[in-house]
Amino acid sequence: MKQRSLFDVISPIMTGPSSSHTAGAVRLGILARNIYKEIPEKVTFKLYNSYATTGKGHGTDKGLLSGLLGLTVDSCDIKNIFELPLSKNIKYSFEYEQNIDRHPNAVDFILEGKINMVISGNSIGAGNVEITKIDDFSTKISGEYNTIILFYKDKPGMISKVSTLIQDENINIASLECDRNARGQTASMCICVDGDIPERLIKSTENIEDVYFVRNVKKLED
Amino acid sequence: MDGNINTFEKLLAECKISGKKIYEIMQEKEALDFEITIEEVRNKVRKNLKAMKSAILRGLNSKEKSYSGLCGDECYKLKERYNKKPALFGELFEKITMYAMATMEENLRMNTIVACPTAGSCGIVPSVITAVSEKDKIAEEEEINALITAGTIGYIISSKVAMAGAVAGCQAECGVASAMSAGAVVELLGGNSNQIIQASTLALKNVLGLTCDPVAGLVEIPCVKRNVFLAIHSITAAELALSDIESKIPPDEVVDAMLQTGQLMSPLLKETSKGGLAVTKSGIILNRKIMG
Numbered sequence: 059m060k061q062r063s064l065f066d067v068i069s070p071i072m073t074g075p076s077s078s079h080t081a082g083a084v085r086l087g088i089l090a091r092n093i094y095k096e097i098p099e100k101v102t103f104k105l106y107n108s109y110a111t112t113g114k115g116h117g118t119d120k121g122l123l124s125g126l127l128g129l130t131v132d133s134c135d136i137k138n139i140f141e142l143p144l145s146k147n148i149k150y151s152f153e154y155e156q157n158i159d160r161h162p163n164a165v166d167f168i169l170e171g172k173i174n175m176v177i178s179g180n181s182i183g184a185g186n187v188e189i190t191k192i193d194d195f196s197t198k199i200s201g202e203y204n205t206i207i208l209f210y211k212d213k214p215g216m217i218s219k220v221s222t223l224i225q226d227e228n229i230n231i232a233s234l235e236c237d238r239n240a241r242g243q244t245a246s247m248c249i250c251v252d253g254d255i256p257e258r259l260i261k262s263t264e265n266i267e268d269v270y271f272v273r274n275v276k277k278l279e280d
Numbered sequence: 281m282d283g284n285i286n287t288f289e290k291l292l293a294e295c296k297i298s299g300k301k302i303y304e305i306m307q308e309k310e311a312l313d314f315e316i317t318i319e320e321v322r323n324k325v326r327k328n329l330k331a332m333k334s335a336i337l338r339g340l341n342s343k344e345k346s347y348s349g350l351c352g353d354e355c356y357k358l359k360e361r362y363n364k365k366p367a368l369f370g371e372l373f374e375k376i377t378m379y380a381m382a383t384m385e386e387n388l389r390m391n392t393i394v395a396c397p398t399a400g401s402c403g404i405v406p407s408v409i410t411a412v413s414e415k416d417k418i419a420e421e422e423e424i425n426a427l428i429t430a431g432t433i434g435y436i437i438s439s440k441v442a443m444a445g446a447v448a449g450c451q452a453e454c455g456v457a458s459a460m461s462a463g464a465v466v467e468l469l470g471g472n473s474n475q476i477i478q479a480s481t482l483a484l485k486n487v488l489g490l491t492c493d494p495v496a497g498l499v500e501i502p503c504v505k506r507n508v509f510l511a512i513h514s515i516t517a518a519e520l521a522l523s524d525i526e527s528k529i530p531p532d533e534v535v536d537a538m539l540q541t542g543q544l545m546s547p548l549l550k551e552t553s554k555g556g557l558a559v560t561k562s563g564i565i566l567n568r569k570i571m572g
Contacts, residue, residue, distance in 0.1 A: 064310045065324065067397045067434035067443070067460070068405075068427060071331040074387030075346070075499040077399045078444070112497030112553070115347055115570060117390050132331075137390040162446070162552075183444035184398055 061202075070185060072131040078163055079109065079116035082181030084136065085278055087125020089189050089201050090167040090177045092275045098171040100149040101126060106164040109181070110154035119152050122165060130279065131185070195246035196237040201278035203232055203250035206260070211268035212238045212245035219266050220247065227259050244270065285309065286439035288477050288531035291432070295473040302463075302473050303428040306435070325424050325431075328394050332383070332406035335393045339382025346388040348570045351500045355381040372415050373512070379407030380511040384504040397434045397443040400450075400499045401457035403507035405430050408461040408514055412468050422468060429467040430460035433480045441539045445492030445551035448542025454503070454510045455487035455538070461514035462521070471522050479521035481531040483514050488534075488541050491549040493556030496567040502557060 072081040091097075103122050105113050113119055117136065124136040127144050139145050157164075161180035169175045178191040189199040192207065199205050206224075210216055217236065224231060230252040238245035255274045263272045285291050285305070294305050311318045340359070345352035358378050367374045380403035387393045393402045405427070413423050434443065437456050441448050462479035471479070487510070495501040527534060548555030557563050 061313055062435065062439070063314065064306055064321070064428065064431045064435055067438065068325070068328055068431040069395060071328060071392060071394050072399065074390055074393050074399050074402070077395050078446075080390070081395070081399065108497065108552075111571070115496060115498045117347070120390075132392055134392060183442060183446060185395060 066184070070131050072185070073117070073121075073133065073136045076116045077185035078181045078183055079113060079118045080121045080136075081131040081185040082163065082187050083109075083113075083118045083121030083165070084125040084129065084131045084133075085185065085187045085201060086165055086179040086181060086189070087122045087167075088128070088130070088278060089125075089179065089187065089199060089275065090169070091126050091128060093177055093189065093192060093199075093207065093273055094167075094169050094175055095273065096171065097127070097148060098169040100170040102151050102153060102166075102168040104153045104155060104166040104168060106155055106157050106160040106162075108162040109165055110156065113154075122167075123150055126167065192246070194239065195244075197246065197248045198233075198235055199248065199275055204253070204255050204277050205275040206247075206249040206251065206255060206263065207271075207273045207275055208247045208263060208269055209244055209271040210247065210266070211270075212240075212242050213268065216245070216266075216268075217247065220249070220263060223259060223262050223266075224249070224251065227256060229253055229255070229259070286436060288436055288481070288535075291436060292473060292477060301425070301429075301467075302432050302476055303425040303467065306428050306432040322424055322428075325427050326420070329409075329420070329423055329427055331392060332394045332396070333410060335383050335386045335391070335402075336379045336406060336410060338391060339384075339386040340378065342385065342389070344389050346385075346498075346500060347390070348496065348498055348500060350495075350498075350566065350570070351388055351504050352385050354504065355385050372411055375411035375414065376407050376511050376515070377508050379410055380404060380508045381504065383407060384507045388498075388500055388504065396430075397438070397456055397460070398445075398453045400445065400503045401453040401507060401510075403504075404454060404457035404511045404514065405461045405464060407507075407511045409464050409468065412465055416468070418468055426464040426467045429476060430464040433460045433463045433477075437484070437535055437538070440535050441542060447550065448538065449545050449550050450490040450492040450506065451484075451487050451538055452542060453492065454506050455484060455490050457507075458487060458510040458514040458517070459484040461511060462517035465515060465518035466521055469518070469522060471518075475521045475524070477531050478526050479514075479518045481527040481529075481534050482520050482525070483517035484538060485527055485529065485534050486513065486517070488538055489545070491545065491556050492551045493549055493558045494551070494553055495558050495563045496570045497551075497553040497558070498570070501563075501566070
């Protein structure tokens with residue numbers, strides 16, 4: 059469970075007008091950036107439901123792009139992001155869809171570049187967000203914790219191998235969730251930890267046999 | 281101290297046992313929970329307070345319209361009129377109304393504001409703390425105490441009710457902001473912990489059932505003017521509480537009533553823009569005009 063804070067109530071310092079539709083959009087963009095790790099050549103933002111209908115008036119489109127390009131929720135560049143040189147090096151487009159199976163404020167980042175990836179997230183209220191899916195895998199990334207994401211072959215002992223490496227760094231695990239396509243197929247692990255994640259831990263996790271993909275997703279700073 | 285202060289009853293008991301003020305208890309708890317010093321907590325609050333004040337200053341000097349073109353020039357209109365004919369209730373009233381409007385207009389211009397508790401209710405707490413402090417020449421440290429007090433009120437209410445129009449209507453956004461603001465005023469004016477909590481309770485009790493039905497789904501109509509109304513509303517609550525007038529329904533029970541009211545409210549009135557003002561004849565025309 060989330061550690062509640064005074065600053066959940068009297069923060070953040072942000073670009074208006076909406077916690078969920080503007081600040082939330084920026085935060086989703088930042089998390090997508092932290093997962094993808096580089097600037098993609100091309101991104102298609104697919105906005106659903108309320109994000110699709112009222113997004114423009116709330117600058118949701120600007121917020122998503124700004125976050126992906128590394129701006130924070132309090133940046134005064136969000137408003138003019140489409141005109142700034144920063145956004146000229148990336149191809150971007152927006153699609154809009156009504157879909158009752160998706161959250162009212164849902165977005166897909168369809169990222170193309172050295173690798174292709176689809177990252178899905180929701181803005182769940184008061185500026186809080188969650189990344190719910192990377193490609194076909196369920197995730198639970200809220201940005202409140204530094205998080206290790208890995209995809210690997212579903213087989214016995216994987217959790218133990220990874221958690222041993224984390225223990226060796228004297229890092230405390232706050233939560234751990236796994237998901238898989240089917241028995242013996244590709245699985246995903248989502249580990250939230252207290253404190254920082256050293257790069258060597260990511261390297262050693264990558265070296266575990268049958269681990270396909272590892273990411274260190276930094277927590278949101280504000 | 282019980283680390284989990286999630287009701288007004290627990291908060292008040294803690295004040296009595298420790299002899300500390302609400303802000304002292306909260307800043308200590310925040311420092312403990314997040315392994316930082318009290319000074320660091322206060323500096324974060326100071327930073328937010330300064331950002332609130334710069335939003336007010338910028339807003340006072342702008343007439344820029346929002347993306348929709350519906351709002352943005354109303355703080356200017358207030359200022360013009362007060363220059364010609366002062367407000368009936370005097371300078372404090374003028375300042376609160378202008379500061380609340382200025383902050384909300386900065387918000388819809390996509391400029392920088394501080395969510396308090398949300399962006400759609402960002403005008404209430406800053407306008408009241410700033411205007412009252414200017415009137416009584418209250419020092420920044422005391423404004424910080426007041427802002428932490430306001431935050432504590434919101435913190436406790438949000439233990440039960442999420443601060444989002446989509447969950448519980450506007451009572452959970454502007455309503456909570458006015459409760460926070462009422463408590464902040466009592467703190468600024470030297471009231472005791474019980475009076476602070478009572479002020480918040482009285483403010484909240486009077487906005488139960490407030491709907492969230494914004495035209496075209498934008499944080500503009502009725503949000504901008506509602507911030508102005510509820511800023512003044514919080515002063516009324518503070519005046520009552522400072523006179524030791526108490527809510528006959530205890531604070532935590534009022535929050536329970538708020539939660540139940542939010543659950544009973546139709547989803548059409550909870551940030552979906554499918555009911556109320558949003559679907560009036562004019563609301564629909566404006567929506568078509570903006571959305572094209």
